[in-house]
Amino acid sequence: MKVDVLLGLQWGDEGKGKVVDVLTPRYDAVARFQGGPNAGHTLEFEGKKYVLRSIPSGIFQHGQINIIGNGVVLDPVLFRQEAEELEKSGIALRDILRISKKVNLIAPTHRLLDAANEAAKGAGKIGTTGKGIGPTYTDKISRNGLRLGDVFCNFDEKFAAQRARHIARLKALGAEPDAEKLAELDKAWFEAIDYLKTYQIVDSEFLVNDLLAQGKSVLCEGAQGTLLDIDFGSYPFVTSSNTISAGACSGLGVAPNKIGEVFGIFKAYCTRVGSGPFPTELFDETGKTIRDLGHEYGAVTGRERRCGWIDLVALRYAIMLNGVTQLIMMKSDVLDGFDEIKACVAYEIDGKETRQFPFSIEEEIKPVYVTLPGWKTDMTAMQSEDEFPKAFRDYIEFLEKELQTPITIVSIGPDRKQTIVRSRK
Numbered sequence: 001m002k003v004d005v006l007l008g009l010q011w012g013d014e015g016k017g018k019v020v021d022v023l024t025p026r027y028d029a030v031a032r033f034q035g036g037p038n039a040g041h042t043l044e045f046e047g048k049k050y051v052l053r054s055i056p057s058g059i060f061q062h063g064q065i066n067i068i069g070n071g072v073v074l075d076p077v078l079f080r081q082e083a084e085e086l087e088k089s090g091i092a093l094r095d096i097l098r099i100s101k102k103v104n105l106i107a108p109t110h111r112l113l114d115a116a117n118e119a120a121k122g123a124g125k126i127g128t129t130g131k132g133i134g135p136t137y138t139d140k141i142s143r144n145g146l147r148l149g150d151v152f153c154n155f156d157e158k159f160a161a162q163r164a165r166h167i168a169r170l171k172a173l174g175a176e177p178d179a180e181k182l183a184e185l186d187k188a189w190f191e192a193i194d195y196l197k198t199y200q201i202v203d204s205e206f207l208v209n210d211l212l213a214q215g216k217s218v219l220c221e222g223a224q225g226t227l228l229d230i231d232f233g234s235y236p237f238v239t240s241s242n243t244i245s246a247g248a249c250s251g252l253g254v255a256p257n258k259i260g261e262v263f264g265i266f267k268a269y270c271t272r273v274g275s276g277p278f279p280t281e282l283f284d285e286t287g288k289t290i291r292d293l294g295h296e297y298g299a300v301t302g303r304e305r306r307c308g309w310i311d312l313v314a315l316r317y318a319i320m321l322n323g324v325t326q327l328i329m330m331k332s333d334v335l336d337g338f339d340e341i342k343a344c345v346a347y348e349i350d351g352k353e354t355r356q357f358p359f360s361i362e363e364e365i366k367p368v369y370v371t372l373p374g375w376k377t378d379m380t381a382m383q384s385e386d387e388f389p390k391a392f393r394d395y396i397e398f399l400e401k402e403l404q405t406p407i408t409i410v411s412i413g414p415d416r417k418q419t420i421v422r423s424r425k
Contacts, residue, residue, distance in 0.1 A: 002260030007222030015330035020057035030058025031067035033251030035223030070102035071251020076192035100204035101149030108185035109166035116175035137240035205253025226318035237276025264324035280308035317357035
């Protein structure tokens with residue numbers, strides 16, 4: 001057996017949580033391979049709305065194993081809050097969730113460092129969520145991280161050493177924390193560590209590979225999006241992990257030859273949260289309309305998302321990097337009322353046209369658009385692709401030709417039932 005990988009192809013917020021929930025019945029296990037509680041996956045069904053931050057989106061189905069892999073960074077306090085809310089909903093989380101011993105832990109001082117680092121950047125700030133993600137990955141790469149497995153061996157000593165380093169750094173940044181407040185944060189953090197110990201903490205790399213050896217199917221769930229990848233995204237306005245399909249190998253301990261299907265998720269338009277360049281961003285009424293119709297506000301932070309037309313230059317790049325085999329288009333219904341739809345097919349840089357994603361999109365880029373007719377039809381109640389209006393079918397055909405990859409699933413609303421699986425030709 002091989003693992004299948006599901007990930008975002010834009011700047012995150014593509015709707016990965018809903019698709020994982022829809023696809024989970026096909027799989028025996030769902031495994032999250034990178035990112036932290038800065039990634040909010042929103043799911044809606046049976047009149048209820050759920051926002052997941054660190055826990056995989058497969059927990060709402062039929063008892064499948066859900067795994068938080070070693071590539072994830074975990075905040076014990078936020079994990080506890082998230083888990084307790086799910087338990088109130090009747091989910092027997094301890095029965096189905098496994099957590100890797102090798103996840104790196106986000107400490108209270110990581111969050112303080114995140115805020116201090118952003119403040120120090122001034123106008124050049126990245127626009128992080130302030131959840132301590134970057135400083136935690138920094139500690140991991142510099143070999144100063146705390147891992148969940150450390151709680152069983154000399155943990156107090158390791159925690160104290162890390163905390164001392166962080167406080168020295170905070171002092172250097174002029175952001176020395178209040179001792180009493182920090183003591184309160186530490187107390188809640190250690191209580192959450194004790195809560196974490198009540199879960200099954202495992203060597204997840206062996207678990208995933210044992211499942212494959214037994215003929216079980218595994219879906220790997222990514223967070224954020226390809227254009228936020230630490231190596232290939234719009235650097236430096238990126239996240240701190242590898243969000244591409246290769247991240248599933250290092251984030252779960254899966255060999256490259258064990259990757260099967262790669263599902264790439266994108267919106268019928270484009271959004272971005274936080275700072276950083278965005279070539280197709282719309283600053284006019286159209287952009288505001290897309291934001292309002294799409295309810296484009298961060299699931300975790302509530303931040304207003306920047307909106308623009310679909311960027312096929314960036315999408316081709318993301319498909320190439322990930323080896324995408326199937327495309328999944330989200331939020332098609334948001335464009336239901338537009339007279340015309342635009343798609344960026346190339347960039348004009350210094351008077352020259354290119355279809356390649358450049359080294360830096362901070363350059364002066366002029367999007368080259370193709371305009372297509374809108375479908376002017378409410379698609380939210382449709383049950384099959386046979387009901388799609390011709391203009392929408394033409395839009396799908398145009399995208400498939402430009403991207404050279406089949407669109408196999410189309411979402412026409414937030415509920416799991418508003419998902420159309422297309423026949424593959």
